[in-house]
Amino acid sequence: MTVLFRLPDVGEGVAEAEVVKWLVQVGEPITENQPVVEVQTDKAIVELPSPATGALTKQEYAEGEIVPVGAILYEIDGQSLTEEKDESNVLNEILPKRVLAAPSTRRKARERGIPLEEVKGTGPAGRVLDQDLDHWLNQQNTEEDIVDATIKLSPTRRVIAQRLQQSIQQKPHVTHFATVNVNGLVDYRNKQSQDQNKLSYLPILLKIMGKTLQMHPLFNAHYDEQEQKVIPHPSVSIGLATDTENGLLVPVLHQVETKNMDQLSTEARALIESAKSGKCTSAQLSGSTFTVSNTGPLGGAWATPIINPPEVAIAALHPIERVPVVEGEQLGIGWRMNVSLSFDHRVLDGADAIRFTNTLEYYTEDPTRLLREWV
Amino acid sequence: MLGQLEKDWIQYVSIEGQLTEAGAAIWEEMSDRDKKQFYQWMVYIRSFDRRAILLQRQGRIGTYAPLEGQEAAQVGSAYALTAQDFVFPSYREHGVALVQGMPLTQIFLYWMGRVEGCKAPTDVRVLPPAVPIATQIPHAVGAAWASKLKKEKEIAIAYFGDGATSEGDFHEACNFSGVFQVPVILFCQNNGYAISVPFSRQSASETVAEKAKAYNFPGYRVDGNDVLAVYDVTKRAIERARRGEGPTLIEAVTYRKGSHTTADDARRYRPQAEVDEWIKERDPIARYRKLLVLDGLLDEREDEDWRKECDEKIDQAIREAESLTPLPPEHVFTHLFAQLSKQEKAQQAELREER
Numbered sequence: 001m002t003v004l005f006r007l008p009d010v011g012e013g014v015a016e017a018e019v020v021k022w023l024v025q026v027g028e029p030i031t032e033n034q035p036v037v038e039v040q041t042d043k044a045i046v047e048l049p050s051p052a053t054g055a056l057t058k059q060e061y062a063e064g065e066i067v068p069v070g071a072i073l074y075e076i077d078g079q080s081l082t083e084e085k086d087e088s089n090v091l092n093e094i095l096p097k098r099v100l101a102a103p104s105t106r107r108k109a110r111e112r113g114i115p116l117e118e119v120k121g122t123g124p125a126g127r128v129l130d131q132d133l134d135h136w137l138n139q140q141n142t143e144e145d146i147v148d149a150t151i152k153l154s155p156t157r158r159v160i161a162q163r164l165q166q167s168i169q170q171k172p173h174v175t176h177f178a179t180v181n182v183n184g185l186v187d188y189r190n191k192q193s194q195d196q197n198k199l200s201y202l203p204i205l206l207k208i209m210g211k212t213l214q215m216h217p218l219f220n221a222h223y224d225e226q227e228q229k230v231i232p233h234p235s236v237s238i239g240l241a242t243d244t245e246n247g248l249l250v251p252v253l254h255q256v257e258t259k260n261m262d263q264l265s266t267e268a269r270a271l272i273e274s275a276k277s278g279k280c281t282s283a284q285l286s287g288s289t290f291t292v293s294n295t296g297p298l299g300g301a302w303a304t305p306i307i308n309p310p311e312v313a314i315a316a317l318h319p320i321e322r323v324p325v326v327e328g329e330q331l332g333i334g335w336r337m338n339v340s341l342s343f344d345h346r347v348l349d350g351a352d353a354i355r356f357t358n359t360l361e362y363y364t365e366d367p368t369r370l371l372r373e374w375v
Numbered sequence: 376m377l378g379q380l381e382k383d384w385i386q387y388v389s390i391e392g393q394l395t396e397a398g399a400a401i402w403e404e405m406s407d408r409d410k411k412q413f414y415q416w417m418v419y420i421r422s423f424d425r426r427a428i429l430l431q432r433q434g435r436i437g438t439y440a441p442l443e444g445q446e447a448a449q450v451g452s453a454y455a456l457t458a459q460d461f462v463f464p465s466y467r468e469h470g471v472a473l474v475q476g477m478p479l480t481q482i483f484l485y486w487m488g489r490v491e492g493c494k495a496p497t498d499v500r501v502l503p504p505a506v507p508i509a510t511q512i513p514h515a516v517g518a519a520w521a522s523k524l525k526k527e528k529e530i531a532i533a534y535f536g537d538g539a540t541s542e543g544d545f546h547e548a549c550n551f552s553g554v555f556q557v558p559v560i561l562f563c564q565n566n567g568y569a570i571s572v573p574f575s576r577q578s579a580s581e582t583v584a585e586k587a588k589a590y591n592f593p594g595y596r597v598d599g600n601d602v603l604a605v606y607d608v609t610k611r612a613i614e615r616a617r618r619g620e621g622p623t624l625i626e627a628v629t630y631r632k633g634s635h636t637t638a639d640d641a642r643r644y645r646p647q648a649e650v651d652e653w654i655k656e657r658d659p660i661a662r663y664r665k666l667l668v669l670d671g672l673l674d675e676r677e678d679e680d681w682r683k684e685c686d687e688k689i690d691q692a693i694r695e696a697e698s699l700t701p702l703p704p705e706h707v708f709t710h711l712f713a714q715l716s717k718q719e720k721a722q723q724a725e726l727r728e729e730r
Binding site: 006007008009010011012014033043044047048049051227 | 432433637717
C-alpha cells in the first residue's frame with residue numbers, strides 16, 4: 001500500500017520548508033517513526049519521522065528545494081496506522097511551482113520589493129541566491145538609466161495608490177472649506193512660552209479635534225461597504241497623515257480623549273518620528289477612526305483630501321496665519337486657520353460638516369472653553 | 376553552575392539516587408505499590424510525550440508543548456491529589472491529566488484541535504488546559520472558595536509556569552486566596568524559561584516561593600525533579616488546605632529538556648552546558664530509577680514489560696483518536712461565539728462552498 005507523506009506545518013503558521021538532507025534513500029527500508037528527511041523552516045531545522053514501516057519509493061523534492069506545506073514530500077510502500085489513498089498529486093498540480101530560494105533570500109527580496117519570479121537564479125537547480133538579487137537590482141537601475149526615466153511604484157506607494165483609488169471610486173467625496181478663528185489658540189500657546197516643555201500647535205489641535213469628534217460622533221466612524229452600515233466608534237483614534245521619504249504614512253494616535261496635551265505631544269512626536277524612520281509596526285499603522293493631515297508647517301491654503309477608508313471624513317489643517325479681519329467698522333489683524341474637511345456624502349451632509357467646523361472654531365477661538373467642560 | 380538553584384530547596388533524593396535523612400523517613404512509610412507507581416507513571420508520560428512530538432512532525436497532531444524533564448513535578452504533585460480535587464492546568468500538564476484519569480485518547484484529541492479533548496469524563500475533575508498565561512489561577516481560587524463556602528473537602532490546584540508569576544492574575548489569585556484562606560494549591564513548575572525569557576529576566580526575586588510571604592501564606596521551594604519531595608510537599612500542603620488552614624504556594628524547580636513547543640527551537644537561547652547538565656545529571660526518571668535499583672524494587676523484566684504496555688496503550692489511543700471522522704474547516708466557527716454575526720456566517724458559508 002502506498003503511503004503519501006505530506007509536509008506538515010512543523011512550526012506554527014509555517015508556509016514552506018527547505019529540504020536540507022534526505023536521511024533515507026529511495027529503495028531503502030524504513031521503520032515507523034524513523035527520521036526520513038531533515039527540513040529547515042524559518043524557525044528551525046527539524047527531522048521528520050516516518051508514519052509507516054516499509055520502503056521509501058519516491059522523493060518528490062531534492063535537497064535544497066522548497067516544499068510548500070501540504071505538498072507530498074515522499075512516498076512509502078508499507079503499512080501505517082492512517083492510510084491515505086493516492087490522490088494523483090492533486091495538490092501538487094494546484095500549487096504553483098515555487099521559485100527556489102533560501103528563506104533568508106526570500107526575506108531580502110520581500111524587503112526590497114523584488115519579484116522573485118523575475119530574478120534569474122544562478123544557484124544549483126536555478127536557485128536564486130543573494131547575489132542574484134543584487135544583480136537584478138543593478139540591471140533594473142541600468143535599464144532605467146538608459147532606456148527611460150520611469151519610476152516603478154515602491155511597495156509603500158502601491159499600497160497608497162490602491163487605497164486612495166478605492167476610496168475615491170467608492171466614496172462620494174465632498175470637501176467643506178472653513179476659515180476658523182484661532183486667536184485664543186495662538187494666545188494660549190504663546191502664554192506658555194516660558195515653560196520648558198512648550199507645546200506646539202499640533203497637540204492642542206489634537207485635543208480640540210478629539211473633543212469635536214466626540215461631539216459629532218458620526219465623523220468618528222467607519223463605513224462598512226458590504227453591509228452599508230455606519231459603525232460609530234466610542235473612542236477617538238486619530239490617524240496622523242505623515243510625509244515620509246517613502247511616501248505618505250498614517251500612524252495612529254489611539255484614545256485621544258483619554259490623554260492630556262503633554263501625552264498627545266509626546267506620543268504624536270514619537271509616532272511621526274518612527275513613521276519617518278520607517279519603524280512603525282503594523283499595529284501603529286492601523287485602527288484610526290478619523291485622519292488629520294497637518295499641512296501647517298509646509299504651507300498651502302486649501303486642499304481636497306481623500307478619505308482614508310473605511311473612515312468617513314478627513315481634515316486638512318492649514319497654516320495658522322495673521323490676516324486682515326473686519327471688526328465692526330474697523331479693519332484689524334487676527335489669527336486664522338483654514339480647514340479643509342472632506343466627508344463621505346453617503347453618511348454625512350454639508351450641514352454636518354459646517355456644524356463640525358463650527359464646534360472646532362468654538363474651541364480654537366478660546367481653548368479655555370475646554371476647561372469649562374472639564375469633569 | 377546550577378548551585379544557586381538549590382537555595383533553600385527541599386530535596387529527598389539526591390541526583391545519585393540517595394535518600395536524605397528526611398527522605399528516608401518518608402520512604403519508610405510508603406508502600407511498595409506507591410513507590411513503583413511513581414516510576415511507572417513517569418515512564419508512561421515520557422513515552423507519550425516523545426510519541427506526541429513524532430506525531431506532530433508527521434502532521435498528525437497540531438503544535439504540541441513537550442514536557443520531558445518535568446515528569447517528577449507532575450507525577451509527584453498529581454499523585455498527592457484525590458480524584459475529587461479540582462485541577463486547573465496550563466498547556467504542559469498532560470502528565471497531571473493522565474494521573475488524574477483523563478483518557479489518553481482525549482489528550483491526543485486535544486492536540487488535534489478537537490473539542491472532545493477539552494471535555495473530561497464526569498468523574499475526572501480536570502479543566503481544559505488554559506493557553507493564555509495565568510488565567511487559570513484565579514479560576515482555581517474560585518473553585519477552592521466555593522468548596523470552602525459549601526464546607527466540602529475538595530481542594531483546587533492551579534498549575535502554571537515561572538512566566539505566569541509576572542501576570543496580574545497570579546498576584547490577584549495569591550492576594551484573594553490569602554485574604555479568604557481558601558483551600559488552593561498554587562503549583563509553579565519553574566523550568567527556568569518562559570519560552571526564551573530566563574528566570575533572571577522574569578523576576579527580581581531569587582525564587583518564586585518567597586513571593587508567598589507577601590500574601591502571608593507558606594511558600595515552599597522543592598527540587599522539582601525529585602518525585603518523592605514533590606509528592607510529600609504537595610501532600611502536606613493539601614492536608615493543610617483540607618484542615619482549613621488556607622493556601623500554599625509550591626515552586627518545583629525543574630527543566631524542560633526540549634523546546635517550549637514544537638514551533639520553538641530552544642537551542643537558540645539556552646547554553647548547551649546547562650542543557651547537558653539537566654539532561655545527563657538531573658533527569659528525574661534516571662534518578663528515581665537509581666533509587667529503586669538500590670532498594671531492590673526494580674525488576675528489569677517488569678520494567679521492559681511496562682514500557683511495552685505503555686507503547687501499546689499509546690498506539691491504541693492514537694488509533695482511537697484518528698478513527699474519528701475529520702471535521703470540516705467551517706467547524707472553526709462552532710465554538711467561538713454562541714451566535715455568529717452576519718459576517719462570520721458569510722465566511723462560514725464561503726468555507727463550505729470552497730470545500
